[in-house]
Amino acid sequence: MTSAISVRGVSKRFKLAHERYPSLKERMIHFGNTPHEDFWALRGIDLEIPEGATTGLLGHNGSGKSTLLKCIAGILRPTAGEIETRGRVAALLELGAGFQSELTGRENVFLNGAILGMSKRDLAQRFDDIVAFAELEQFIDTQVRFYSSGMYVRLGFAIAVSVEPDILLVDEVLAVGDESFQRKCLERVEQFQREGRTIVVVSHAPDLVSRICQSAAVLDHGQLVSSGDPKEAVQVFREHLRKTPPRPRPGEPPVTDDRVRVTGVRFEHPGSPERAFLEPGEPLSVHVAFEVDAPVDDPVFTLMIYDAEGQMRHGSGTATEHIDTGHLEGPGEVVFAFDEIPLLDGEYAITLCVTSSDGAYIYDWQEQRYHFEVRDPSRTFGPDDFAVQISIQPAAIVDRLTS
Amino acid sequence: MDTDMLDRPNRLSTAKVGLWQRIGDIWRARELLVAFTRTELKVKYKNSVLGFMWSMLNPALYLVVFYVVFQLILGSGIPNFPIFLLSGLLVWNLFSVGLAGATGSVVANAGLVRKVSFAREILPLASVGGALVHFFLQSVVLVGALLVFRWDVAVAYLPLLPVALVALLMFTAALGTLTAAMNVRLRDVAHFVELALLAWFWMTPIVYPYDLVAEKAGKWLFLYQLNPVTWVVITFQRAIYGKVRAVKVTDGVAQVTKILPKGADQWWYLWHLGIVIAASFALFVIALSFFGRVEGDFAEEL
8 A cells, every 4th residue: 555644763852941031132142042841742753644544643642643633634744754744634633724804705715725725716716615615605605704613613624624635734723613513524535535535633532533543643742653454543542641640749730631432321210200400309311321430339329419509419439339330441431320309499500520439530521511400389488498397386386387 | 917817727746846846836826916016005095085195104204304304403404305305215214115015925815825726926926016016105105205396317317217126126125025924923024124124224325415425434435335225225226316415515614415425426336236136036046945835734834
């Protein structure tokens, strides 16, 4: 198989400025010679990206995967080594980058197309297709500063794919726009795959890579640790690579490590499945789906309920209930089942967090992201639903109370 | 052009890019240069009623102010001062607007530079291109003034104007490319250029005549002559304004004002413009090499 992209011994160094000189005098003295630290974002990468296939570049944040993509796109130049690309390259790093907000959609199509290397004649031919794909027929002569973010992104994508690239570089930008347009984007990418164009996707989601890629490469701290079969690469990414980051010293704040991710939350209220709200005292169960990218031992799942004023009303979790979660890998689900919710009228928010048992790592923390509502048909008042039985002596007064 | 794009799909990206390849890349992106220049002009006057008229109002206002100050209040000995002033001022505006715009051009287009690959030299060049369009618009004011005053230009010197214009464009583009690249890492450069232009204006014979300086500077004249803009300005003054000496007779006493070098023919001007072009070319090569050396990191540094 021939390579569409050959990366030969590529290294990329960034100079991180150490300190800024506040005064002009100091700047003049140090002009062009500010103290800096060398940071190697890529070190000696050798990689052949096969033609006509979709390749995933996997790595966590700061692994150098985006830097490598930018080098392939020609946005950055390597400090050492060389990259050869065979065919017309289009990079979808940011949709609508370089739009001039003062110009109309039409003017921006021509400007952006020219930036991407299309001639005016090419553009004139494809103009109608671009506008139709972006679904902007009505607004094409409006200044883009009046566009919604969705319209902006749609036009950006439509122009980018109209270049008819031989090599398409994608940096997880497809997760934008509304759902129907996302589907359209994916369809276009799939069409590119069928047409045998080369696609390189940068991602930190191994699921996506194993689903759509025929080959994959894994980067860690600027070095290539695996390349070839995507299954193998995902394996390497999950097990070998995602080593625990350094443990914080006592007294230091916990370290974020996204190896466990909450992927979805579902409410079930068995007492009243047809209603969108609860009545006080009804049962509720919260189903939390999660995904473990790298094996963990005994993570702690915690759920907290907040009221509309931001007061915490409840907090419980595997630690408070003395549940050992054991060794976890892959997808799973935790269920928090409440026999009754003793809350009255109001909107309530749920915070979910997954941490390590010693509190040193935060795997995921979703602050008040999920909501449920309680509606009280009775006339009880106050924040909580106390189970109350009222009796009185003598009985005559009760008659008056109930009448 | 189309086929050129399609036939040139292979690209090699390395740490160092040869000068000729850079120049080739810029040449291939010439259509983009036009697009950027057009954009710059469009954006500048979008949502304005007078639009391009503003370009012409700038020299018109300068003309009134300098005429009042220098001709009426200070009483300079230059007859038909408006024509003299405009000949040099248009040149100056092209230089200063072009240089200031070019210096900030890469930083101003940070969003684009960070996310898209293209020959970034286009950015400062497009700023100079925009300034050139303004120059032609402002020339309308000059032509208007010539018609109003029924002015006779020095026809023999007119062919020098395109040469002078080329010299100025080359110098502005060379310097602007250099300052644009420097400004990415050190934003002070843009402020410095702004200030330098202020001083530079008075070091150029625009509101006062060149020959007055030549007379007074003595052996230090060569320092004054190091300013490339001077040569372009006096060429324009020679061709359009045309007067080398002005004689004013008051009470029977003739007072002579030296304006432009006496006895300097077309070849004298051409020779000096040639030096400016050669020097600008050298500066351009230096600027492109420097730009090329730091351009590979622009996307990270912005």
